[in-house]
Amino acid sequence: MDDVLQIEPLAGRRFAATGIALEPAPFCERFSLRAGPEEVAEVGKEIGIALPVKPKSSKTLKKISALWLGPDEWLIMAAPETGLSAKMSKLDGTLCSAVDVSHRNTAIYVEGPNALAVLNAGCPQNLSLTAFPKGACSRTIIGKSEIILLRESPERFRVECWRSFSDYVWNFLVDAGKSAQI
Amino acid sequence: MLLIQCPYCQEDRPEIEFQGAGEAHIARPANIADISDAEFSEYFFIRDNTKGIVFERWRHTHGCGRFFNAVRNSISDKFIMTYKAGEPKPELTEEQIKAAAPISKKPAADKPEPSPSKAEKAK
Ligand SMILES: [Zn+2]
Numbered sequence: 001m002d003d004v005l006q007i008e009p010l011a012g013r014r015f016a017a018t019g020i021a022l023e024p025a026p027f028c029e030r031f032s033l034r035a036g037p038e039e040v041a042e043v044g045k046e047i048g049i050a051l052p053v054k055p056k057s058s059k060t061l062k063k064i065s066a067l068w069l070g071p072d073e074w075l076i077m078a079a080p081e082t083g084l085s086a087k088m089s090k091l092d093g094t095l096c097s098a099v100d101v102s103h104r105n106t107a108i109y110v111e112g113p114n115a116l117a118v119l120n121a122g123c124p125q126n127l128s129l130t131a132f133p134k135g136a137c138s139r140t141i142i143g144k145s146e147i148i149l150l151r152e153s154p155e156r157f158r159v160e161c162w163r164s165f166s167d168y169v170w171n172f173l174v175d176a177g178k179s180a181q182i
Numbered sequence: 183m184l185l186i187q188c189p190y191c192q193e194d195r196p197e198i199e200f201q202g203a204g205e206a207h208i209a210r211p212a213n214i215a216d217i218s219d220a221e222f223s224e225y226f227f228i229r230d231n232t233k234g235i236v237f238e239r240w241r242h243t244h245g246c247g248r249f250f251n252a253v254r255n256s257i258s259d260k261f262i263m264t265y266k267a268g269e270p271k272p273e274l275t276e277e278q279i280k281a282a283a284p285i286s287k288k289p290a291a292d293k294p295e296p297s298p299s300k301a302e303k304a305k
Binding site: 055056069070071073124125138139140141146 | 183190191192193195196198199244245246247248
């Protein structure tokens with residue numbers, strides 16, 4: 001969609017320290033998708049990506065990512081040029097709920113050999129590669145804020161958080177990044 | 183940190199991701215418009231608050247977001263099992279109950295044993 005207002009609350013911020021770099025992710029389109037077990041296959045076909053049904057798993061195809069959040073809930077994300085909104089509007093006749101949450105969330109990339117230590121400063125989950133491999137995703141918390149965590153590579157995570165919490169999450173990660181190098 | 187098994191995420195997750203949501207298996211009366219105020223308050227407000235084995239609703243709020251049920255010993259805080267919402271109340275085995283029991287400190291508390299010094303003197 002051309003007329004999408006692109007809100008980037010963390011625009012211009014950067015942080016780097018020993019073994020850790022933080023960077024705001026560019027704007028992307030996001031949909032909160034709910035669908036029952038009978039509709040999963042049909043919904044996937046309409047939007048062009050088979051929805052993952054395994055807990056904590058994600059799938060990325062042609063720059064569209066589908067993240068399993070719950071047994072009937074997914075977060076669908078894509079760069080603006082992929083035309084995700086147009087794909088989602090094809091769901092008109094399917095029993096499901098697709099809500100545009102592009103502006104509700106923003107995201108931070110956390111990258112480097114210390115990424116794990118920085119995230120675990122406030123995230124209680126086991127982020128070892130066996131428990132949380134590449135492609136794993138989960139809704140969880142960091143500090144006092146809810147986030148959605150996606151591991152893009154062993155040392156690169158995407159932290160999705162609500163826009164109004166983004167300043168808190170950013171500063172939390174910066175503080176953790178400063179202490180990770182001590 | 184206490185770990186709780188989410189039946190939907192199918193793994194142990196940190197307690198901080200969850201919220202307790204009160205007693206489980208409370209059925210809403212089918213004839214809700216006909217029952218008396220006393221009966222309604224019994225259904226709506228009154229809970230057992232058992233000391234020991236409790237059946238509870240929990241929600242994986244900061245995870246999959248789903249409600250599920252759990253069996254817990256309210257004294258030891260040990261979870262015996264969790265199961266999906268809508269599943270019947272499970273039967274517990276003796277071993278399950280025993281495994282979640284608090285570590286007992288000698289006999290019953292209402293009849294305190296004589297202190298060791300006294301017992302020694304009696305000899
Ligand atoms: Zn869960």
